[in-house]
Amino acid sequence: MLTTQLDPLAASLFSLMAIASLVLAFVMLGSRWLNNYLYAFALESWIIAALSASVAYYGGYPELYLIAFLTALFRGLVLPFLIWRIMRRLDVSRELHEILQPSSALVVGALGVVFALVVAYHIGDSMGLASRVAVLALTVMLSMKLIGFLMLAVRREALSQILGLLVLENGIFLGAQILIPGMPLLIEIVILFDLLIIVACFGVLIQYLVANVGSTSSRDLKRLVG
Amino acid sequence: MAGALLLTLMLAPAVAALGCIVFRQARIAEWLNLGAASVSFAAAIPLTMLSAGGPRHYWANYIVVDMLGAWVALCGAIVYLLASIYAVGYMRLLGEDEKLWGFYALFALFALTIFACVVMNDAGLYWIAVELTTLVSTFLVGFERAAESIEAAWKYIIIVSAGISLALLGTVLFYWSGSFVLGPTYQMTWDVLREAAPRMNPQLVTLSFLLVLVGYGTKVGLAPMHTWLPDAHSESPAPISAMLSGALLNAAMLGIVRYLAIVDSAGVGPLTRTTLVAFGIASLLVGTLFIVRQNGVKRLMAYSSVEHMGVIALGFGFGGPLGVIGALYHMLNHSLNKSLMFFGAGNIMRSLGSKDISSLRGVWIRFPVQGALWLAGAVAITGAPPFGLFLSELVILRAGLTQSFAWAVYITLVLLIVIFVGFLNHFRVMYFEPEEKQSAAPVSAWCVAPMWLSLIPLLILGLWWPHAIWDHLTAIARVLSGAGS
Numbered sequence: 019m020l021t022t023q024l025d026p027l028a029a030s031l032f033s034l035m036a037i038a039s040l041v042l043a044f045v046m047l048g049s050r051w052l053n054n055y056l057y058a059f060a061l062e063s064w065i066i067a068a069l070s071a072s073v074a075y076y077g078g079y080p081e082l083y084l085i086a087f088l089t090a091l092f093r094g095l096v097l098p099f100l101i102w103r104i105m106r107r108l109d110v111s112r113e114l115h116e117i118l119q120p121s122s123a124l125v126v127g128a129l130g131v132v133f134a135l136v137v138a139y140h141i142g143d144s145m146g147l148a149s150r151v152a153v154l155a156l157t158v159m160l161s162m163k164l165i166g167f168l169m170l171a172v173r174r175e176a177l178s179q180i181l182g183l184l185v186l187e188n189g190i191f192l193g194a195q196i197l198i199p200g201m202p203l204l205i206e207i208v209i210l211f212d213l214l215i216i217v218a219c220f221g222v223l224i225q226y227l228v229a230n231v232g233s234t235s236s237r238d239l240k241r242l243v244g
Numbered sequence: 245m246a247g248a249l250l251l252t253l254m255l256a257p258a259v260a261a262l263g264c265i266v267f268r269q270a271r272i273a274e275w276l277n278l279g280a281a282s283v284s285f286a287a288a289i290p291l292t293m294l295s296a297g298g299p300r301h302y303w304a305n306y307i308v309v310d311m312l313g314a315w316v317a318l319c320g321a322i323v324y325l326l327a328s329i330y331a332v333g334y335m336r337l338l339g340e341d342e343k344l345w346g347f348y349a350l351f352a353l354f355a356l357t358i359f360a361c362v363v364m365n366d367a368g369l370y371w372i373a374v375e376l377t378t379l380v381s382t383f384l385v386g387f388e389r390a391a392e393s394i395e396a397a398w399k400y401i402i403i404v405s406a407g408i409s410l411a412l413l414g415t416v417l418f419y420w421s422g423s424f425v426l427g428p429t430y431q432m433t434w435d436v437l438r439e440a441a442p443r444m445n446p447q448l449v450t451l452s453f454l455l456v457l458v459g460y461g462t463k464v465g466l467a468p469m470h471t472w473l474p475d476a477h478s479e480s481p482a483p484i485s486a487m488l489s490g491a492l493l494n495a496a497m498l499g500i501v502r503y504l505a506i507v508d509s510a511g512v513g514p515l516t517r518t519t520l521v522a523f524g525i526a527s528l529l530v531g532t533l534f535i536v537r538q539n540g541v542k543r544l545m546a547y548s549s550v551e552h553m554g555v556i557a558l559g560f561g562f563g564g565p566l567g568v569i570g571a572l573y574h575m576l577n578h579s580l581n582k583s584l585m586f587f588g589a590g591n592i593m594r595s596l597g598s599k600d601i602s603s604l605r606g607v608w609i610r611f612p613v614q615g616a617l618w619l620a621g622a623v624a625i626t627g628a629p630p631f632g633l634f635l636s637e638l639v640i641l642r643a644g645l646t647q648s649f650a651w652a653v654y655i656t657l658v659l660l661i662v663i664f665v666g667f668l669n670h671f672r673v674m675y676f677e678p679e680e681k682q683s684a685a686p687v688s689a690w691c692v693a694p695m696w697l698s699l700i701p702l703l704i705l706g707l708w709w710p711h712a713i714w715d716h717l718t719a720i721a722r723v724l725s726g727a728g729s
Contacts, residue, residue, distance in 0.1 A: 137451075144447045145424075163413060170406055179402055186409040190416055197420045200428030205368035209412075212372055216405065219379050223398055226386060230394045239395045242475045244534065244543070 028076040029151050032196055035069045036158045039192055040131070043165045043185055047127045048120045050113040052105055055181045056098055062188055063093035070195050079199045085206050089191070092210050097184065100217050104224055105177060108234055115237055118172040127165050134160035155196035162189025176227060176234040180220050187213060246300050246309055249291040253317065254359055256283035257324075261352040270344035274332050277348040281321075281328035284355065288314070288321035296716060301365065305433055308365035311720045315572055316498045317362045319579040323490035324355045326583045326694045330590075331483035333690025337594050338388070338481070347387055347481075354380045354487060361495040365433045367415050370499055371408070374463060377492055378404045385480040385488075396472075396479035403472040404463055411459025411499070417452035418506075421445055434502050438726075441510035453507045453516050456499070457523070463496035466523040466557055467530035470550045474534070477546035478599075482590025485542060489549040489586065490579035497553065497575070501560055505724050508563075514648075520561035521652050527554025528659045536666035539601050541593060544670060545585045548625055551663060552578045552633075558656065559640040562649050568721035569714070570639030577632035577705060581625050584698040588618030591691050592674075595684045601670050606679025614687070615675065617695045622671045624702055626664040632705035 024032075042062040046055045067090035074082035105111075118126065138156035147153060162185055169182035191209075194201060227234050260280035264273040295314035301307065331351065335344055357377040364370040378401060386397030419432055421444040430436060441449065462469040477485045500520070507516045531551030538544045552574070559571025591614060592607060593599045608615045624631030637660070644653040 141445075141448055141451065145445045159413070163410075166409075167406065170402070176398070183402070183405055183409065186406060187412075190409065190413050193413075194416045198416060198423055198428070200423065200430075201416075201419055202368070202429065202431065205366070205372075205432075208369070208372050212375055215379055216375070219382060219401065223382065223386070223394070223401065226389065226394045227398060230389055231391045236398075239398060241392050241395055242399075242479070244538070244540075 024076065024151060028072065031072055031076075032069065032151050033154050035065050035072070036154055036192060036196070039065050039188070040158050040161055043162050043189075044124060044127060046181065046185065047165055047169060048124045050116060050120055052111055052113070052175065052177055055178065056101055056105070059101075059181055059184060059188070060094055060098040062185075063097070064090060066188060066192050066195065067094060069192065073195050073199050077199050081203045082195070082199060084203070085195075085210075088207065088210050092214055093184075093188070093191075096214065097217055100221060101177065101180065104221050108177070108224065108228065110175060110177065110234060113173055113175050113178055115174050115235065116172050117174075123168060123172055127161075127168055130164035130168065131157070131161040134158075134164060152197060155193050159189050159193030159197075162186070162192070165189075174235045174237050176220075176224050176236070179236070180217065183216075184213075246291060246294045247302060249287045249294065250302070250307070250309055250363065252287040253284050253291060253321070254356060254363075256280040256287070257352040257356040257359070261349045261356065264345045264349035264352065268345045270341040273345040273348035274335075277352050278328045278332060280352055281325040281355070284359070285321045285325040288318045292318045292716070296719060305431060306366055306369060307363050308433070309363060311716065311723060312501065313362045313498065315716070315720065316494050316575065317359055319494050319575050320355070320358045320362065320491035322576075323486055323579050323583050324358075326580075326587075326698055327351075327483040327486045327490075329697070330486070330583075330587050330691060330694045331481075333688040334482055334590055334594070336688070343387075347384070350380055350384050350387075351484070351487075354384060354484075355491070358487075358491050358495045362498060367418065367432045367434065367437065367503075370502075371412055371415050374411075374460070374496060374499065375405070375408060377495065378408070378463070381476075381480075381484070381488060381492065384484045385476045387481055387484070388479070390479075393479040396475035400472045400476040403469075407462025407469055408459050410455050410462075414452045414455030414457075414459055417448060417455065418503075421448040421452060434506070438506045438509050441506050444510055446510060446512040449507055449510045450512045450515060453503055453512075454519060456503050457516075457519060460496050460499045460503075461523055464493050464500065464557070465527070465550050465553050467527040467550060467554070470527065470530060473550060474543045474546040477549060477586075478540055478542035482542075482586050482593075485545070485590075486583040486586040489546070489582045493549065493553055494575050494579065497556060497560075500557075501724070504560060505726070509726055517561050517563060520557055521649055524554040524557035524561055525652055525655055527551065527557065528656060532659045532662050532666070535663055538670065541589045541599055541601050541604065541670075541674075542586070544601070544667070545582065545589055548585070548663075548667065549578075549582060552582070552625075555637060555640060555656070558652060559636075559643065562640065562644040562652075563725075564643050564646065565718060565721040565725070566639055566646070567643035568724055569717040570636050570643055572717045572720060573705075573709070573713070574633065574636035574640065577636050577702060580698045580702045580705075581621055581631070581633060584617070584621040584695050584702070585625055587691065587695050587698075588614060588621060591687045592618070595687055597685075601674060604674045605677050606675075608675045609679065610684045614692050614695060617692070617699055619671060619675065620699055621695075621702075622668060624699075624706070626667050627660055628664065630703065630706045632702050635706055635709060
């Protein structure tokens with residue numbers, strides 16, 4: 019197990035990066051400008067790539083260097099670029115009708131983190147995990163999951179919803195780097211590619227939304243009820 | 245032999261999709277897709293029979309043909325064939341010939357991704373295959389490009405992707421709990437997980453399973469994660485509705501069943517099964533409430549799918565040989581019957597030009613033959629004898645009575661009766677209320693033939709449960725309970 023035999027420097031480095039991504043998730047939650055979401059997401063992806071690389075270095079998993087490179091390339095460059103292109107075409111720069119004010123969303127997000135912490139500690143206790151890094155990774159993973167769902171729930175713009183989904187996936191990916199660095203390479207690469215296809219599909223769908231519904235806000239998607 | 249059959253099953257739709265893209269001709273695409281569906285169906289039958297000889301592994305263990313998977317593949321292949329026949333007639337009515345090649349290419353790819361789900365032996369790859377089904381079918385749901393279909397497609401992809409990311413989290417946590425037993429790197433096949441499960445941490449396994457259940461449950465359409473289902477099923481073209489309902493939902497249910505076998509062998513207690521049963525009851529309840537007060541004819545069928553997925557979830561949740569046998573038989577019957585219902589609904593909607601029950605009148609007088617077929621299907625889908633669903637529901641309920649889930653059985657019985665009354669009341673209105681002046685366009689034989697092809701087997705399966713099928717399903721139940729492989 020990687021997480022049982024870490025030297026203190028590596029442990030604090032991992033913790034720092036995990037917490038930095040969590041803070042970036044809060045940045046996304048607390049802003050209503052789509053630009054900020056995008057930059058926060060790209061930065062978060064780069065941090066995850068750095069995390070992969072440092073896990074590769076300290077844990078002795080050379081194949082993770084490849085994952086780090088692909089993460090930086092796909093999540094850090096290609097995905098933000100695709101989303102930036104959609105954003106420019108749509109001419110939407112901010113969230114207009116969020117259900118929850120960003121400030122209230124931050125509070126709810128914080129509650130989510132507390133909940134995730136309780137669950138992670140509970141699991142950690144029952145497994146007798148010596149390492150705090152694993153518990154922290156689990157906490158961050160679950161918190162980013164909850165924050166992603168919160169973003170999906172309180173935001174109406176199509177682009178915010180895509181970014182909410184990507185935060186969900188980032189959380190899992192981040193946790194996976196620390197908890198299961200030995201996960202087969204094939205799976206990780208396929209999941210990365212899969213993400214790319216998802217965003218491409220979203221891009222096409224958004225065009226349809228604009229052409230056929232005339233809006234990219236889910237406020238206007240209310241024809242189908244009952 | 246089984247390898248060649250598997251290859252045929254997968255290659256046929258792949259080749260058809262490629263052919264559609266190359267030729268870009270509506271008529272050629274139609275026939276290519278129909279041919280692929282027939283070939284897949286012809287391969288799925290012997291594959292199911294061969295699978296009884298034990299699981300076979302291919303491609304470094306990434307692919308498996310086992311009895312459970314082959315059975316779900318067979319259900320999928322049946323629906324694919326029926327829907328392909330139906331699509332020939334139905335899609336011509338839309339009058340969008342120049343776009344049809346794209347439709348058929350996606351259609352064949354959709355079938356391919358469903359077959360891919362079924363044979364994946366690695367929990368991670370299974371997740372990816374399920375995700376791919378979503379991506380392909382989104383564009384099929386939105387094919388008609390009306391504001392409603394795009395809305396349905398958008399809801400579908402957002403809700404299902406978000407739901408299924410929970411399944412990914414569950415998969416990662418399963419891998420993590422396995423890594424304490426098997427070391428940091430191992431191949432996450434169903435069998436490996438199952439053998440390691442007794443030594444995993446029970447709390448972590450429970451958490452992982454619940455995440456997986458909610459994740460794949462979203463895709464199956466279990467309430468309360470079902471919200472995408474009525475929209476997607478009602479707004480897509482009728483052949484796609486049939487594929488979504490009869491093939492896709494089963495393929496997602498397969499994941500839940502495989503994980504259920506893993507947590508069973510981990511011995512984590514009754515919480516997991518109780519949760520599955522609770523989801524089943526919730527789906528039945530939601531299905532009932534929305535069926536009774538429904539005005540969209542295809543939405544009626546969609547909520548009926550929620551209901552039947554609930555029944556199947558109950559079967560697997562009750563467990564035991566009878567529960568599994570009933571649930572698997574119910575999968576087959578539901579695939580046949582729901583195809584019939586969507587075909588009928590599509591025909592009537594196209595001919596009378598409305599999708600509201602309140603404006604469809606005089607169905608029987610206008611369409612004596614297909615009206616009768618559709619009505620027989622409606623009787624069957626509510627679980628009345630002499631059709632297959634009656635038998636499978638009876639077996640599932642019987643399975644519940646023998647164990648600690650009697651409360652669920654009584655609730656189910658009440659809800660099924662309410663559904664019977666509510667569902668057939670809509671048909672009474674459509675068939676026997678005095679008709680208004682409406683012009684009815686005729687539908688082609690392509691649209692009626694598959695209704696016969698699904699009703700007749702359904703009737704046979706209701707009158708006579710073949711021994712071969714019973715033995716096959718018993719063997720699957722034995723493997724799932726861990727008694728032998």
